[in-house]
Amino acid sequence: MSEKINVAEIFGANVFSDAVMRERLPEKVYKEVRRTIESGAEMSLATADVVANAMKDWAVERGATHYTHWFQPLTGITAEKHDSFVSAPVNGKTLLEFSGKNLIKGEPDASSFPSGGLRATFEARGYTAWDCTSPAFLKEDATGKILCIPTAFCSYTGEALDKKTPLLRSMEALSDQAIRILRLFGNTSATRVTPSVGPEQEYFLIDREKYLQRKDLIYAGRTLFGASAPKGQELEDHYFGTIRERIGAFMKDLNIELWKLGIPAKTQHNEVAPAQHELAPIYEEANIATDHNQLVMETMKKVAGRHGMHCLLNEKPFAGVNGSGKHNNWSLISDDGINMLDPGKTPHENIQFLLVLACIIKAVDVHADLLRESAADVGNDHRLGANEAPPAIISIFLGAQLEDVVKQLVETGEATSSLKEGKLDTGVHSLPVLAKDATDRNRTSPFAFTGNKFEFRMVGSSDSIASPNTTLNAIVAEAFCEAADLLETADDFDAAVHDLIKKYLTEHQRVIFNGNGYSEEWVAEAERRGLPNIRTMVDAIPALTTDKAVSLYEKFGIFTKAELMSRAEVLYETYAKAINIEALTMIDMAGKQIIPAVISYTTELASSMTAVTEACPEADVSVQKELLLEVSALLSETKVALSALQGLQSDGVAIPDAKAMAHFYKEEVVPAMAALRAPVDKLEMLVDKEYWPMPSYGDLIFEV
Ligand code: ADP
């Protein structure tokens, strides 16, 4: 029996949307809110009071009991503290209240959120400020219904302590500079340009009962031990495969929850690895897309629980099969409807597009280190550079058509033609002849042009998309600004723009690469071209605080130097803490579960040998003996590696400086973890499954 789902009716039901505001607010108030949303005009407290009251009535009618400022501290996840609408009782009765002041400003204690030294613990004050560009919504779960107000989070002195504030600043900077570019080409109608973002979210689903039997999944979100299952992804039979019933039921509920929140969930399919899936929404403004992606991740976890499953968002939950990423599709769309990344049918004639493209190529080349850093997180270290995800080297894929135009421009200074799209003939008469794109896809490029947008494919599955988009917006704003500075004062605009495009393309063509990004040759070739290859998160962090980065971010008011330094500090701390948790988890599992299990098994083997020999002295017990020798040797290797890891872990936590500590964990502790894992994974292949203290890879990813 399947009930009827009315998507149109469900969609946005839990959102205090523009339509709801228009319906519920007096005309004058509604207009003032729109002005604030569109141009950042200040809102009066009187208006905020009216909006707050309408919000409260709307929420309470739907059964809400509490409100919260909902924000995104540097933990990468979201934060909320609920306050009920209850006011001080009068004669035993309470009125429900929610004022403009409550709506606009909150004062959570900031001292327990990461700040990277921006705020001493005695200066605990932090503020949350209403971001009216992202609509308020109702979160529905076991807690009841909570009115969530998206907010920015900053310190007493105004420094950003969150991911939203810099993103909003970067969007404003980019819009200002993009408008200058549009004006150069005669556009007078656009007033705002918005980065539009569609993040494709990959994830794993496993059985919750089995999840609960693995301490590594519980504490670290990924397996720290585990021998490969006999089957992996080699048959390529999972990607786009039929969605099994249990997963389908999850996807159905997930979609409903997301649609209620106004999240345009669009595409769902099985991904490459067994137990791996993907969800892609329709693109939205960067800020809203970022908020919505946080909600997507949270809702996935919640709904998985309801279906007796657990959702793993870690970038590399299982060794040996593909990890998860988040393709960040990004384009620039003006409020008069122009996508600045749309080349049209004949890109060689589209000078505005070519200038935009040249600026982006320049920005990506100049700030490859920043882009790389923006996609760095602890889990992504296992993915980038492996044969499944874009390498750690930033390069741009343009595709045959644009590459040809760029080549013409660089070689002759003129582009006189564009490769045409073709026809796709299948050789079957009953099938339609399809128009074929002028350009094929390249799945190995970290930064690929895909028709009318760039797809930044490095981002990790568990990461917030705020940093990658803040970075993209900032570096492109800078390139636009430099181009506009030159072109606005040019005597002969046509000649100047032509020269500038040629100059940028010539100087930065080294970052364009259309070949196989997974190949060894590319690593060598990129080195010859002088492109940075930053292999790990820890090595990527210094990019944030170079003079180049500071001057970029300060120029556009996106980060101060102090904010950048604090973020670097938080990242070092985060890395060290995350690896420390992983190390402690391995120590715990090896010491309390694995070694005891192996000892039980060797005892069983030994007593079986004695029993067999007693019963039948001439029986051959060489198999038991061989096994006993092999298992015992691995057992002592395990114990040695465990002791080594224990020693390094206690040295690591004692290091006072965050950067030194992060390096110690990367260079000393991570290899010691690998050294402990190796004998344990071999043991898993030898020891009787009845004795092995946790579900295997096969149990986890093939028996969902
Ligand atoms: P793919 O084949 O790479 O999966 P899709 O067309 O399915 O491409 O799009 C993937 C994501 O890109 C979706 O989230 C989609 O909404 C988003 N997207 C499409 N067009 C744009 C655009 N102009 N700007 C930003 N994102 C876009």
Ligand code: MG
């Ligand atoms: Mg896709």
